[in-house]
Amino acid sequence: MRGLAEESVADMSLAQRSRSWSGFDAEFSRKLGQAGLLGLTLPTEYGGGGRGPFARFVVVEELLAAGAPVAAHWIADRQSAPLILNFGTEAQRQKYIPAICRGELLFCIGMSEPGSGSDLASVRTRAERTDEGWRLNGQKIWTTNSVHSDYMIALVRTSGTSDDRHRGLSQIIVDLKAPGVDIRPITDLAGDAHFSEVFFDNVELAEDALIGEEGGGWQQVVAELAFERSGPERIYSSIVLFDAWLAHLRGAGRSDPATTALVGGFMAKLAALRAMSLACTGQLAAGESPVVEASVVKDLGTAFEQALPLAIGDDLAAYPDEPVSEELQAALTFVTHIAPSFSLRGGTREILRGIIARGLGLR
Numbered sequence: 107m108r109g110l111a112e113e114s115v116a117d118m119s120l121a122q123r124s125r126s127w128s129g130f131d132a133e134f135s136r137k138l139g140q141a142g143l144l145g146l147t148l149p150t151e152y153g154g155g156g157r158g159p160f161a162r163f164v165v166v167e168e169l170l171a172a173g174a175p176v177a178a179h180w181i182a183d184r185q186s187a188p189l190i191l192n193f194g195t196e197a198q199r200q201k202y203i204p205a206i207c208r209g210e211l212l213f214c215i216g217m218s219e220p221g222s223g224s225d226l227a228s229v230r231t232r233a234e235r236t237d238e239g240w241r242l243n244g245q246k247i248w249t250t251n252s253v254h255s256d257y258m259i260a261l262v263r264t265s266g267t268s269d270d271r272h273r274g275l276s277q278i279i280v281d282l283k284a285p286g287v288d289i290r291p292i293t294d295l296a297g298d299a300h301f302s303e304v305f306f307d308n309v310e311l312a313e314d315a316l317i318g319e320e321g322g323g324w325q326q327v328v329a330e331l332a333f334e335r336s337g338p339e340r341i342y343s344s345i346v347l348f349d350a351w352l353a354h355l356r357g358a359g360r361s362d363p364a365t366t367a368l369v370g371g372f373m374a375k376l377a378a379l380r381a382m383s384l385a386c387t388g389q390l391a392a393g394e395s396p397v398v399e400a401s402v403v404k405d406l407g408t409a410f411e412q413a414l415p416l417a418i419g420d421d422l423a424a425y426p427d428e429p430v431s432e433e434l435q436a437a438l439t440f441v442t443h444i445a446p447s448f449s450l451r452g453g454t455r456e457i458l459r460g461i462i463a464r465g466l467g468l469r
Contacts, residue, residue, distance in 0.1 A: 110137060111172035121436040123173025124346045127339045128300050130251060131175035139209030144183050148191060153204035159390045163338060170342040177251055182206045182213035184337065186259055189330050193318035216246035216260030216304060231306065233262045233278055240278060242309040252302045253289050258282055261323050275323035278315045296443040329395050340407035341379040343448055344414040347441045350434050351418045358428050368421065372414065379407050398465030401458040408448040415442040
């Protein structure tokens, strides 16, 4: 696994590796599937590894540490396949999960909408029953890699209105090649376009597009977000830059007390966050849904990720006579530009802290 990761980044610049889990390479994802490194937690009868969440944690950590391009399979492996396993029909499991484990089917998730942000209960995209199945109309935004994906699992309203909040929400599988689906990429500050707006105009879907019970979408999404918010990706988005900065410090021979304290402080935070993420993994292994705990990891983890590029930039600026490689400068520029999104994707701080407050009985 480490060899595959190192091979995948051998010809990549430091800035490319710094893209971490937003780096897209479908061929690399297929290689991981061929090596049995996707679907590690899924049953062997569906092509999975039959292993536990800790096995996946180890693999994910190694890939992120190398800066390997994992975005192609990321959502399908982390969220979509477990969701289909837990809530889908047997036909859905047989259709989608083996191909996900091979790295051949790519998924995105459709949760956020314009004007709703992280307030998922207010979604307005609607799927209405027809004689053949469902008719979908509406819009999703910030759908990561939808322009490259085969399917989207979308949270939609199948009854009531947005005023009904959690009631009437369902999840459906949308074939992104279906007529009426319009995907419009959004270019970010760093020049990447892995986010998109997705429009649905009378998209006809079969009856079996529904996952789980109609109206049970909110409970399913809550369980799904525990997978999204608790993993090591929520603390390692800046790790390639961090490692490059440490290499720079060693090359400069800098070991003054201020630098040592700065490095030590970040290492201590990283160790604590990793332990917290592992604790959430332990809860998942025990069959629990660590919704509050995952929200804590995500909130603190993204704060750590965002603090790193700012502190590294300040440190390099404080020593203007130290030569800084162009590669390190490019990586620092990229991570600084993209870091504000770390606390947006997967739920904003305000939403996460509301979840934490409710879990603690404070609201």
